[in-house]
Amino acid sequence: MSTVAPTDAGAMKRRLGMSDAVVIGLGSMIGAGIFAALGPAAGAAGSGLLLALALAAVVAYCNATSSARLAALYPQSGGTYVYGRVRLGAFWGYLAGWAFVVGKTASCAAMALTVGAYVWPGQAHAVAVTAVVALTAVNYAGVQKSALLTRVIVAVVLAVLIAVVVAALTSAEADTARLHIGSDATICGVLQAAGLLFFAFAGYARIATLGEEVRDPARTIPRAIPIALGITLAVYTLVATAVLAVLGSGGLADASAPLSDAVRAAGTDWLVPAVRVGGAVAALGSLLxxxxxxSRTTLAMARDRHLPHALAVVHPRFGVPHRAELAVGSIVALLAATTDVRGAIGFSSFGVLVYYAIANASAFTLHGGRSSRFVPVTGLAGCAALAIALPWSTVLSGTAVLLLGACLYGVRKARATGARQ
Structure with a gap:
């Protein structure tokens, strides 16, 4: 099957190489999730936290592999919105795009509020809005500047995480007995924790959504995705092991700032300010x-008129979808000023899992033997299991929003049919 060409008046320039793509993936994954998700995940999984991390990584690997295969065939902006449309039909592509845009817009708000909580807790909403405006301006100025800033952010966050790991594992409080799985770990708890931890892995799709801006995408994207995911898994495993060793699953579940509490427990209080800075910088990287x-998925949907076609414009000088970026930035700023971080994260997780379920279903239709279909089947089943295991309030609200999107699609299709007649 041939690739799909963009249909708007402008095409974006291919400026990103392998290292840029990997760094953007790392900046999307190694972000605020590891600073915030460990506590709630430990509360759900107990001593089964590392098992939940492994399960989330398996699902993420399947999703990444499916996404990489599809991105090599369809190297344009939009990610699973494009894959679902071409492989499964227009509705499934639309639903993937809807789930991604709505879910990730909520995630943007959550990351912005995390920045505010770390920088100035008393004015978290004001700081969040300021961060959204500033980073939207960076993206507007061109994707190469975004990639450069992401390199700096990733370097800072990795340095902080390495410091936390070394401090915790070399302290007198470290106890490997706390890493053993006990009777408090249940199947349902591990599944729910994996769903929460998956939120921290989900950024590898950002590489695929930049398909029109990556040089030699058929070669670059399938390599960049697993490299970024592998590095992220190694970092997360080290951090989770170190924090568990000094706090235990009970102490970790009660921690409001797990990494800060871990360095305090390790007797290295002087690291706490650095961890706070790391948390803020990590959230900024994720938000960027x-x-x-x-904005790239919004561009792709606007090209097909599933969103206002006025958003399907690429800036003649900067080579970015500037109207889509301004629209997304405005909505995120509004959400950051009015919502709370926990609800935003839960809703985002559900939407992202639906998005990747459609990606795996799309990859299942590609030519290949049984071995090539094992991965998408496993990924699809894993996404469904983790989505259902999330708190019921999240599942119900997420399902309601998906149904709303489906209704809007039906109305648009009915109008288009009526116009042709």
Whole structure:
């Protein structure tokens, strides 16, 4: 099957190489999730936290592999919105795009609020809005500047995480007995924790959504995605092991700032300010990459008139979808000023899992033997299991929003049919 060409008046320039793509993926994954998700995940999984991390990584690997195969065939902006449309039909592509844009817009708000919580807790909403405006301006100025800033952010966050790991594992409080799986770990708890931890892995799709801006995408994207995912898994495993060793699953579940509490327990209080800075910088990195990815999927949907076609414009000088970026930035700023971080994260997780379920279903239709279909089947089943295991309030609200999107699609299709008649 041939690739799909963009249909708008302008095409974006291919400026990103392998290292840029990997760094953007790292900036999307190694972000605020590891600073915030460990506590709630430990509360759900107990001593089964590392098992939940492994399960989330398996699902993420399947999703990444499916996404990489599809991105090599369809190297244009939009990610699973494009894959679902071509492989499964227009409705499934639309639903994937809807789930991504709505879910990730909520995630943008959550990351912005995380920045505010770390920088100035008393004025978290004001700081969040300021961060959204500033990073939207960075993205507007061109994707190469975004990639450069992401390199700096990734370097800072990795340095902080390495410091936390070394401090925790070399302290007198570290106890490997706390890493053993006990009777408090249940199947349902591990599944729910994996769903929460999956939120921290989901950024590898950002590489695929930049398909029109990557040089030699058929070669670059399938390599960049697993490299970024592998590095992220190694970092997360080290951090989770170190924090568990000093706090235990009970102490971790009760921690409002797990990494800060871990360095305190390790007797290295002087690291706490650095961890706070790391948390803020990590959230900024995630927010930067999220706005980048959501705007590209918005561009793809606007090209097909599933969103206002006025958004399907590429800036003649900067080579970015500037109207889509401004629209996304405005909505995220509004959400950051009015919503709370926990609800935004839960809703985002559900939408992202639906998005990847459609990606796996799309990859299942590609030519290949049984071995090539094992991965998408496993990924699809894993996405469904983790989505259902999320809190019921999240599942119900997420399902309601998906149904709303389906209704809007039906109305648009009915109008288009009536116009042709």
């Amino acid at each position: 990459a999220l706005i980048l990815g959501v």
